[in-house]
Amino acid sequence: MKFCFDLFPVILFFLTFKFYDIFIATAVAIAATIAQIGWLWFRQHQIEKLMWINLAIIVIFGGATLLVQDEMFIKWKPTVLYWLIASVLLVSSLVLRRNLVEIMLEKQMSLPAAIWNKLNLSWVVFFLFMGVINLYVAFSFSVDTWVTFKLFGATGIMLVFIILQVMILGKYLEQAPEKILAAYEQDNLSEKIDNKPGKEQ
CATH class of the missing domain: 1.20.58 (Methane Monooxygenase Hydroxylase; Chain G, domain 1)
Structure with missing residues (x-):
């Protein structure tokens, strides 16, 4: 929805x-x-x-x-948005040392720092690529073709990219519940030890 x-x-x-x-x-x-x-x-x-x-x-x-x-201006609009997002992701990572992709997704999955960095970079490259593709379609084909690509082509490419990432990161998604359960059991164990009768306070 x-x-x-x-x-x-x-x-x-x-x-x-x-x-x-x-x-x-x-x-x-x-x-x-x-x-x-x-x-x-x-x-x-x-x-x-x-x-x-x-x-x-x-x-x-x-x-x-x-x-x-x-119509040239509206054709540039998607590219400007894509490249702006790519710039924000890149600058935040390199200058501010903040991985925005990790901040958005850390509650859904647990990844090593190196994988988070690669994931962030992959989105930067993807949005740069989308900006170039938009300009190519906008100025190499008819307006009708560009409008159709804007809805179906760009959306389709985005979905394929997301699906590929989910497939690549699948093992981490599978491991996440196990890590949460292990952490929960560790906390329980520590609590039982702390509450053990006769233990000095």
């Missing part, structure tokens, strides 16, 4: 383009993104930083597209 909700502006962009044109579709995408954030704020009173960034980028590049009636 969340996946479809996240794609809501892109789906409306695609459908509107099929019935009208790129400019009306751009206006609808901007409105849909604003509505999406408004709904989340109404329900949760909390918005992820990435959604604010996405809103700012689509307002700037979508607004430029509408202002000068040039």
Whole structure:
């Protein structure tokens, strides 16, 4: 459900383009993104930083597209977002010594530090690659092809990448419950020893 909700502006962009044109579709995408954030704020009173960034980028590049009636700006929007995410992941890791991928996923899996670093780097490379692919499709093919790729192609590549990562990290996901259980049993054992009758306090 969340996946479809996240794609809501892109789906409306695609459908509107099929019935009208790129400019009306751009206006609808901007409105849909604003509505999406408004709904989340109404329900949760909390918005992820990435959604604010996405809103700012689509307002700037979508607004430029509408202002000068040039589709080039909206075509650049996905690439700017992809490259910005890649830059944040890379700078946070190298400069701030904070692995953002680890921070987001550490509750779901337990990985060695070296694997977390490789995982973070793999996402950096992936988003850089996605930015290049978007530009290639946007400026090498028709607008219709690019709009279709934006919904189906980019989403499909993302899903394949995630599935491959889950397969590669599968053994760590399997080991995580065992580590949690072992830690729980160790805590229980320590508590029993501490509470053993006759033990000095």
